[in-house]
Amino acid sequence: MTTAFQQPTRWSPAATRIGMVAAAALALVALGDDDGVILCPFRRCTGGYCPLCGGTRAGRRLLRLDLAGAWAAHPFVVLLVAQVPVVAAVAWFGQWRHQSNRFLLLNGVVATTIWILRLFNEQIPAPSTLQLPF
Secondary structure, three states, X not given: OOOOOOOOOOOOHHHHHHXXXXXXHHHHHHOOOOOXXXXXXXXXXXXXXXXXXXXXXXXXXXXXXXXXXXXXXXXXXHHHHXXXXXXXXXXXXXXXXXXXXXXXXXXXXXXXXXXXXHHHOOOOOOOOOXXXXX
């Protein structure tokens, strides 16, 4: 007796990514106020903001269509979201493999530059002495 083995269907990588982004967006909207537990280890140890601190607050405000609030929380997140159509178009036409390293390097430089500018303009607290949590 022979039985046909059918492999389980697999989700496409794009569908999986879209689902993950949708789940993250719903989680951000479901979270309450901006005040909460400080999760960033850099901020917990130094008291200052790391280059990514404020990203969750900015994402939450973008989901609520508060562009000014998102820009105040972290300008890089607004710039990153604005890049999504460009990245999608590049990926659609199959040129992503050739551009991904440049894209990541450029975004790293922009994020670090924004962080330094925010520190010098005193928009965010600067790291102080190391404050170990124990």
